[in-house]
Amino acid sequence: MESIKKRNTKQKATLLEYLKSNSNKHLTAEQISRDLSSLNVSQATVYRLLNSLAKDGKIRKYHIEEKQPMCFQYIEDSCIAPSHYHFICNTCEKVFHFEDKEVEKLKDSLAKSQDFFIDTDKTVFYGTCKKCMQGGKK
């Protein structure tokens, strides 16, 4: 099935390098495109590459609450069994990293009872962080 041979282009290399060095951020396609336009990567190519990489599991593609645009983030090569998970606060939109053994339990439970194999690297938890819960802003 994997008959289509992919080529290594400068644009792809540029994008990957950019994503790797910004792997701690959540970037929109528009943001990425803006930053790469000076490096000779067109907007259309950015979109095409992002979709392609997401399909290959090289980057993560997701929505951050309410806002329309998709966000992308590079997935580290090394972490096959990620030791941490992601949580995004709906209010302040900050991204938190956490570790919790209950996540693994949930994973096992679902594998048994539902036959779902959760990819915790792609799953992002949404909710409210302590600060926003207390501050109680909009």
Added chain:
Amino acid sequence: MESIKKRNTKQKATLLEYLKSNSNKHLTAEQISRDLSSLNVSQATVYRLLNSLAKDGKIRKYHIEEKQPMCFQYIEDSCIAPSHYHFICNTCEKVFHFEDKEVEKLKDSLAKSQDFFIDTDKTVFYGTCKKCMQGGKK
């Protein structure tokens, strides 16, 4: 702050009735608009009402598939704690609904250890379903 007095219009009543009788489904704005067009509710009004109701917490607004359109669902007056969660298979992209007590445990655990209050309505689990796991990926 709540100084703006809201009016009860026929359009709003029509939409709410429609959403209530379809509270088990995940509806896109486009779908809703299509169904209500014959009942004299315009598309613009549907969008305005959906946003308004979501802001008031009467309905739930979220992205389910990777695809663009937002989905909406009526929030039952009685049930504050929804009983099911969502899981999307990365391979076949189907959406699954499931119930699992471990999710609640995880929620409690994180509330205690991390001070994160997970909104399981908005959190979508990603992974691979049984069928795709067996069938081998595309």
Added chain:
DNA sequence: ATTGGTGCAAAGCTTTTGCAGTAGC
């Protein structure tokens, strides 16, 4: 030399908005 990738601009889709008319209170 093949043929996948790229750039450009146009098209596509979903959602929002300006404005004038309408209807709720």
Added chain:
DNA sequence: GCTACTGCAAAAGCTTTGCACCAAT
């Protein structure tokens, strides 16, 4: 009678796509 709400259509915002050219293998 106010003025929030609605309908219409136009506009906006994000993403995809057709086509001709370019470049990786």
